[in-house]
Amino acid sequence: MSIMALNTDDSDATPDAEFETLRIDRTDSVARVVLDRPDDLNTITPTLLDELSAAIDDLDADNDVRCLLLTGAGDRAFSAGADLSALAADGMTGPDGVELARHGQQTFGKLEACDTPVVAAIDGFCLGGGMELATAADLRIATDGSMFGQPEHDLGLLPGWGGTQRLPNLIGESRAKEIIFTGGRYAASEMADYGFLARVVEGDEFETVAMEHAEQLAAGPPLAQKYTKRAMRAGRDDTDAGLEIEAHAFGQLLDTEDFSEGVNAFSNDEEPEFTGE
Structure with missing residues (x-):
């Protein structure tokens, strides 16, 4: 089927x-x-x-x-x-x-x-x-x-x-x-x-x-998924380049609504609802 x-x-x-x-x-x-x-x-x-x-x-x-x-x-x-x-x-x-x-x-x-x-x-x-x-x-x-x-x-x-x-x-x-x-x-x-x-x-x-x-x-966090894919691809040929993308992405993600949603959901033992913002 x-x-x-x-x-x-x-x-x-x-x-x-x-x-x-x-x-x-x-x-x-x-x-x-x-x-x-x-x-x-x-x-x-x-x-x-x-x-x-x-x-x-x-x-x-x-x-x-x-x-x-x-x-x-x-x-x-x-x-x-x-x-x-x-x-x-x-x-x-x-x-x-x-x-x-x-x-x-x-x-x-x-x-x-x-x-x-x-x-x-x-x-x-x-x-x-x-x-x-x-x-x-x-x-x-x-x-x-x-x-x-x-x-x-x-x-x-x-x-x-x-x-x-x-x-x-x-x-x-x-x-x-x-x-x-x-x-x-x-x-x-x-x-x-x-x-x-x-x-x-x-x-x-x-x-x-x-x-x-x-x-x-x-249902996952779109921004985090996007940057994870980019960091992994960059790191195949150049580990330092992958780590640099990873570090910058980590910092940028701290300022997103998805991060706040994830933390709140974790604290309240709930499933997060990510929006990509």
């Missing part, structure tokens, strides 16, 4: 712009971004990259959206990667490939860098470019039957949408090399052991747990 089956009451969900390859709807402060090519295992085309980039811009700029929940339509795949048949039919040349790689890198980089927390909810195949897309999210959960892999070496290629950079940052260089060099398939339980997945759930729990994760992040 697709995650889109959740909260389908039209009074609760607000549809966003219509796309050819994506479905987007919002329930309260969670925006669900669904790769919508189920007959093709939600494989990624240049059009999908264009539409995903536009959707990220729109949703990240909307203060009412407090979390993005990224998933794939159907129950067979989150995404099986790039649509290789379409690429082959286009007669792509080397220079074309460079531009396609940059296109995917920029789109996935935009997802990673957006201020809004992103949860990737994975059910089924998560391979190649699909795994690179999931790697750009902040958190990943998956059903216990999901399968992962970077099979590009089997095609004489390499992960070209950020996989050679983000995967080592996430799980360590040795594990990343194992996954990329072998081109093998990895079970969800293995990817959880590697630190790639935050949680593995049974299929009948998937929709509920995915939304619970998204709602939990959506």
